Amino acid sequence: MENINWLQEVESRKEDLFKDLFRLLKIDSVRDDAAATEETPVGPGPKAALDEFLKMAQEDGFQTQAFGPWAGRVEIGAGDELMGILGHVDVVPAGSGWDTDPFEPQIINDRIYARGSSDDKGPTVGAYFALKLLRELGHTFNKRVHLIVGTDEESGWQCMDYYFKHAEMPDFGFSPDAEFPIINGEKGNVSAAIDTKDSQVLEGDLKLIEFKSGLRPNMVPESASAVLEVLKGDIDFQADFDQFLAENDLKGDLSVDGKQVSITVVGKSAHGSTPHKGVNGATQLGRFLSQYRFDDQAAENFVQVLSHELFEGFDGSKVGVSHHHDVMGDVSMNIGIANYDAEKGGHIDVNFRYPEGTEPDTMLGQMEKALGHYASLQVSMGHHKDPHYVPADDPLVETLLDVYHKQTGFEAHEQSIGGGTYGRLMPRGVAYGALFPDSIDVMHQANEFLAVEDLLRATAIYAEAIYRLTK
Known part of the structure; x- marks a missing residue:
């Protein structure tokens, strides 16, 4: 043979x-x-x-x-x-x-x-x-x-x-x-949960009723949707949204029904181990919403962390966990799930693939330090697989x-x-x-x-x- x-x-x-x-x-x-x-x-x-x-x-x-x-x-x-x-x-x-x-x-x-x-x-x-x-x-x-x-x-x-x-x-x-x-x-695999539960009242123009994005931690979410309630002010959402889509080469939909605004942003899905190959609908929608101010600390922190520390920080550097190994390469970070409910607060699943030389407990401490200025955020680590x-x-x-x-x-x-x-x-x-x-x-x-x-x-x-x- x-x-x-x-x-x-x-x-x-x-x-x-x-x-x-x-x-x-x-x-x-x-x-x-x-x-x-x-x-x-x-x-x-x-x-x-x-x-x-x-x-x-x-x-x-x-x-x-x-x-x-x-x-x-x-x-x-x-x-x-x-x-x-x-x-x-x-x-x-x-x-x-x-x-x-x-x-x-x-x-x-x-x-x-x-x-x-x-x-x-x-x-x-x-x-x-x-x-x-x-x-x-x-x-x-x-x-x-x-x-x-x-x-x-x-x-x-x-x-x-x-x-x-x-x-x-x-x-x-x-x-x-x-x-x-x-x-x-193969790199190690662990997901961090970022939860926002502080309901402290703020002087905001909008109320975030809900935010939904993601199916699995190991997928880049293709799309994200949000429902807002206008509390005060006169905001031209459609003009803002059209400009945002054009500047970022994205697709989406926006509708206004009285004081309620519904928004969807469409990106591109990818495997969670290669988040840079996708366009994350959750973090993109977070970026759009970050220009407004919300009436609740949990909502405000949810939007801000999505749009800043979690936006395109594929190597984990924005949340303090970046690490390089000569054979296995770098940490990678994917925002797989991001949900918010006005009554329950927010939950974000951040999936990491990490090489030898770091481990989940170390990464947890690094994230808590990097996100420490968000008073309402709680970070925890789930079950992990070693490299x-x-x-x-x-x-x-x-x-x-x-x-x-x-x-x-x-x-x-x-x-x-x-x-x-x-x-x-x-x-x-x-x-x-x-x-x-x-x-x-x-x-x-x-x-x-x-x-x-x-x-x-x-x-x-x-x-x-x-x-x-x-x-």
């Missing part, structure tokens, strides 16, 4: 690959806590996608095993060592701005459009298809291989918490949920980089990201594909797609990599 043309083998079976993938893409597997039950703890969609994946593998003759309603695995091979391949079938909310139905996959101009095509159903199915191909070609696996599929990667990773309480940890492996040539370093790194001279990393270089001719080098993948769960775990350096990254965005060429190339790379690691 040393001289196999892996890409040719995959291309000759591409219709079967598309068929497998489309089965999963048709399932709306967004987490839905409102519809959660004991049998579907993160909603019916993720569980339905998991069931379909295992059913597909069973139909193909693989041995499978379910782990409660949370996770499942496909098994092949024999031996003392265990290789893990970890993917997920849950997806982030579709959001707005799609040109097609996000759960009716279509191939348009050699791109597969659907929510989950790139993150992570496409890459996971590519890795699964690589196992099918190797089995068909007669490969004898000298290690056990577990393709493990979760249902809660985009939220709290409860699926993997459950799985690894009941199953063996792989000795090594990869997650097909990032980019090539490899991700052998993860597998050295470049590890045989796993060397093999995966060699396969990538051999098949693409591109430079193979180590790299770190802010995004978190299941690869970090394994002591010798990395992320491997499926995006290439020349791919267009639309994860977590409207009109998400995976290029057909990228899917075929990644599947071929996975096949040779698994072959090399288990021969």
Whole structure:
């Protein structure tokens, strides 16, 4: 099998690959806590996608095993060592701005459009298809291989918490949920909550009735909306808003109904680990509102912190947490959720991806100092994931980089990201594909797609990599 043309083998079976993938893409597997039950703890969609994946593998003759309603695995091979391949079938909310139905996959101009095509159903199915191909070609696996599929990667990773309480940890492996040539370093991940609850009365012209923006901490919110009540003064909101949109190349809507003003700003969504690639609707709307004065200290502080310390401070420097690591890079900061209610106050979720050399307790102290002039703000840190790194001279990393270089001719080098993948769960775990350096990254965005060429190339790379690691 040393001289196999892996890409040719995959291309000759591409219709079967598309068929497998489309089965999963048709399932709306967004987490839905409102519809959660004991049998579907993160909603019916993720569980339905998991069931379909295992059913597909069973139909193909693989041995499978379910782990409660949370996770499942496909098994092949024999031996003392265990290789893990970890993917997920849950997806982030579709959001707005799609040109097609996000759960009716279509191939348009050699791109597969659907929510989950790139993150992570496409890459996971590519890795699964690589196992099918190797089995068909007669490969004898000298290690056990577990393709493990979760249902809660985009939220709290409860699926993997459950799985690894009941199953063996792989000795090594990869997650097909990032980019090539490899991700052998992943930053830590923690969200800070900024809450405003002081209802001290101020001499303002407006009352902030509500402010809404964001779906998940790990997404740049595409849009934000606010409802205001005019208390006094004569403000030409439409003129102010038109000027703001023109100066900042934004879109939005504004309507006035008596004393009530409704405003929406539309930006651009992006993955929360790369906030600079998006246009954050929440902080942009905060900037617009910051020119006015509100009648409540909580509202005033909510708007001001959004528009100043949290606006485009992507490296965390405006809130005092910036830090650089020579291998893993810089801290990144995303404002994922920003909500305000006149009765309950405000809540802002600030998601950080941080390299080695800092940690959440330190960052909390730095934020409290940087935001100390806001008397009504309270800052707290949530659960965190530590940074993860597998050295470049590890045989796993060397093999995966060699396969990538051999098949693409591109430079193979180590790299770190802010995004978190299941690869970090394994002591010798990395992320491997499926995006290439020349791919267009639309994860977590409207009109998400995976290029057909990228899917075929990644599947071929996975096949040779698994072959090399288990021969």
